[in-house]
Amino acid sequence: MLEVRGLDVKYGDVQVLWDINLTVGAGEVVAVMGPNGSGKSTILKAIIGLVRSAAGTITLDGRPIAGQPAHAMAGLGVSLVLERRRLFAQMTVLENVRMGAFHPAVRSREKERLEWVESLFPILRERRGQLAGRMSGGEQQMVAIARGLMSGPRLLMMDEPFLGLAPRIVDQIVDIIRRINGEGIAVLFNEQNVHLSFSNAHRGYLLESGRIVLEGSGLAMLEHEMVKRVYLGT
């Protein structure tokens, strides 16, 4: 469904991504694992159009999407949950979630989607009127995911969804990813932790200093010599 070929990204004169090749099939969960500063976020931002690619192609169902402005992507069925939740802090939970259906192409189905995401996250219904900035980290992450789902995406991308969350909350988010995937939505997420990345994904990529150095099924990645040696210290 999503296919990234030969992607290069530069910030000014500094190149941060080299020749990235990455695919996400329909209904797949894919993890990009890499240490801090390896360029994980930049891949997602390049796909959604928040940063421009210097070279390479990005296609969605065979149609090129590189160069599309970020605000058009929600209409194409691609959603991104930004790192550290990034909610509209001064807006209420309900307003935040409803903002997820802002794109004209998805606006008409706002009501049913709201019911759907509130059934996924019942807590959101209780907290509708609360300012998003005043919630706990885990609750904020749920709002952010709910917002990302409001456009009814076929591909939900999440930038470090577990960052700064307590282990118990991490488990909840993992569970949520499974349920989302269970509805047939493909998920592409970033993570620094090997286990969190690869035990929760069908396939995974290992990113080092802006290059993909390894790819394979989640299980294969976990078992791989290099991953074990460098990241698990065994």
Add this chain to the structure above:
Amino acid sequence: MFDPLAPQGRLAVAALVLALLVLPLVWHDTYVLHLVILSMIFGAFAVAWNLATGFAGLKTFGHHAFFGIGAYFSALVSKDFEITPWITAPVAGLVAACAGLVVALPVLRIRSVPHVAMVTLGFAEIVRVLLTVFRETTRGEMGLWGIPAFDGFTLPVIGEVVFNAAEKVPYYYVAALLFLGTVYATVRMVKSPVGLALVAIRDSQDAAESLGINLTRYKLLVFSASAFAVGLLGAFYAHYILLLTPSSVLGLDLMILVIGMTLIGGVGTLFGPILGAFVLTIGVEAMRGVGEYRMLIYGALIVIVVMFMPRGLVALLDGLGPRFGFGRGVRLATSDDAPRPG
């Protein structure tokens, strides 16, 4: 920044300085000399503003406050206490430098460009309004007149030197001294270790901090040095024009003029503001034919330069030949205002 000048570059600079110094000896037209004097004053003002804005990254919009403070201080003290302007003018520069410290302290706590713009502009407006309000002393918008001119003196060989409205040449050389002095001091600052630190500040605040460069001290130093120069220029202006009003030396127009000169010449370069000052001062005179549309064109010009020639006129010089080399290295962005996608 500016690379060490190649021999041809040094030669070009020497030729320009020589031309500047010889001009009054060969061209006696009072009006022309007056224009060049004004160009030099505003050129030095623009260089000093650019030092604070382009090099140190303190994007102040209130530097005219120091011009006005210098002008009024020197004028009032020399007039009311009958002290020679030769003493009051440098003291006025010091007063402006102290005022610069007062402004710089709050400004340094703020990183946002708009806040810095507003607090500096607000300070200048306060000075302007105060000078208007205390009209027993300053005569407010009625205009302060009766300002003493510089005292004459006798030089060996040349003979007696007098300063009066009819005789531009002595003023010309004082202005040239201030102008060249400001430029020279700026070059020294930029090329010194302090200057290198400034470039570091401009390019990345965090990087400079991690290098252990004491930003606050350098920024204060640069800002007050810049304020000193502008105050001194203001004092010269007072004893040259001999008539002051708050709106003429403290109006936002003056600041906009200097900003326009710097932008049109090339912000963040040494030669840019000087070029801009000469081009605009003389150009505005040349545009007398278009009369009231002058400022209209001026406003449009600023917009056009910002939009289409963000590096200013010096970029054109660079195109003539890289050997001139003093126009390069323009970079005003901070890490906070990288371009936005979409």
Add this chain to the structure above:
Amino acid sequence: MTLTLFLEQIVNGIILGSMYAIMGAGLALIYGTMRILNFAHGEFYMLGGFFVFFLFAQQGLNPVPAVIIAVAGVALVAAIVQRLTVHVLLKREGWAFSTIAATLGVSIFLQNLALALWGERFQSVPYFVDGLLQVGEFRLPWQRVLIFVVAVAVMGVMAYVLRYTRFGWAVRATAQDPEAAAVVGVPAARIHTMTFALGAALAAVAAALLAPVFAVNPWMGLPLIIKAFVVVVLGGLGSFPGAIAGGFLLGIVEAVGITLTSSEWRDVIAFGMMILFLWVRPWGLFGVKER
């Protein structure tokens, strides 16, 4: 000074404060969504004054359509200015400074365009409504009552728009997190242009209401934009409710201040307050403390 006179001063301060609030709110909206300082804001105010002068005082149009056309006209001019300058500059490095420089240029251009079109004379605009409201000793021209009522109505409409309309949501979302807003489908560039036009329209409303009080001339924008700067600093740059509160606060403090000193001190009081605020609370009354 009698109590009535003092009361009149305070009421006048509140009324003028409502105008500062509207000017400041426009500036705050523009800053909030784009993070830029619009130095041409005063000139949109000035244009609003001249449009009303032209339509109402010269062409004899009824004040209501005159004001509406004037405000719409200013919004259109502002939208064009934004597209030609700010919109382009925001995509480049160093936009925080270059947008200030560009809007300064626009400001000079518009001032002198007005000078060329209408001359430098102060043009007076008749009151929209005549007469005085009198309660006992207390007197207030109906025009000033009108100013206040319209100002409050405009603030109410703006608050409603920001809170309940899709446009308002988009503005708030863009202000709070531009990337997150873009990702959910908010077209930032269009929101920027619309917000810039809306901010200018607010300035034009203030100008339309104040034109009969202060008269109209090419330089009328400068004192008001400077007040608007003070207002947004008091309220917290980019905060709409902050600008409203800051406007009233400034109006009242100025009124009290000048009854204690003299009207010449008005601007000193305003700037003194601004610098004091920047010293002790740089993020303003309603702003959020940034890193």
